[in-house]
Amino acid sequence: MKKVMLILFLLIFFAGGCAKKIVIDSGEINSIDQSLNIIKETLNKNSPSKDYKYYKTIHSDNFRLLAFTWVHKKKDKLYIKTAEVYGKSPKVYIARSLGEYFVKVSGGTIYGCYGTSKKEPVIGFKEIKVDWNLLDNRGCDQSIKISFNNKEDAERFAEALAFLLKQYKEEPDMFEKIRNEKTEIKVKSENKCSVDKILKMKEIGLTREEIKKICE
Known part of the structure; x- marks a missing residue:
């Protein structure tokens, strides 16, 4: 029961x-x-x-x-x-x-x-x-x-x-662009700047330009 x-x-x-x-x-x-x-x-x-x-x-x-x-x-x-x-x-x-x-x-x-x-x-x-x-x-x-x-x-x-x-007008996907930039940087410099690391950096308020510099 x-x-x-x-x-x-x-x-x-x-x-x-x-x-x-x-x-x-x-x-x-x-x-x-x-x-x-x-x-x-x-x-x-x-x-x-x-x-x-x-x-x-x-x-x-x-x-x-x-x-x-x-x-x-x-x-x-x-x-x-x-x-x-x-x-x-x-x-x-x-x-x-x-x-x-x-x-x-x-x-x-x-x-x-x-x-x-x-x-x-x-x-x-x-x-x-x-x-x-x-x-x-x-x-x-x-x-x-x-x-x-x-x-x-x-x-x-x-x-x-x-x-x-619905008011949105189509424009580039900036978050995907950051992902792609990260991938390109990794290929060039063998830097292990993962997507999770980028999320953490955005979490603490870093801009896209600051993130790019860190990943390079």
Whole structure:
């Protein structure tokens, strides 16, 4: 009997934690201002913790570089989630896991970081520069994931994000370019500057030019 109950529990657990992805379109959103207002409303209700409140979203002109920021209520610092999206036709979707709804982006080359900083992110020429606080929890990955407490907020945010990503005009994939430059440098100088090392260097805020010099 105990064995049967354990199996049932595991089935329920995995069913709740591995729900089917739902791809989201821009819905009835018809303007950039409307999208940014929805992002503001939804992120204001879904901060990283009770110690933070939504501050603002910083973005590039084509909306493929985004930095979502929250300000600490007592301390002089920001919590930041960055998103860099390159390539054609990225898809925004929602997945549910352990009671939370996650908005994710797939397709093309995706790159995202999270952490804290005392300074606002700077959107430069095809890159986001952040002066990360090295003492707080932080990280980078080839993915973007933002969590929400309820499905309605997740759907509204996903629709707004999908609309912004549609404003993109095709241009070179800069992250892949960095990968290619790294490969060329390795062939010429036998330098073992791996992609993981490049990710770590971007994580601490180094620019593409600085990374290239280090790898050379």
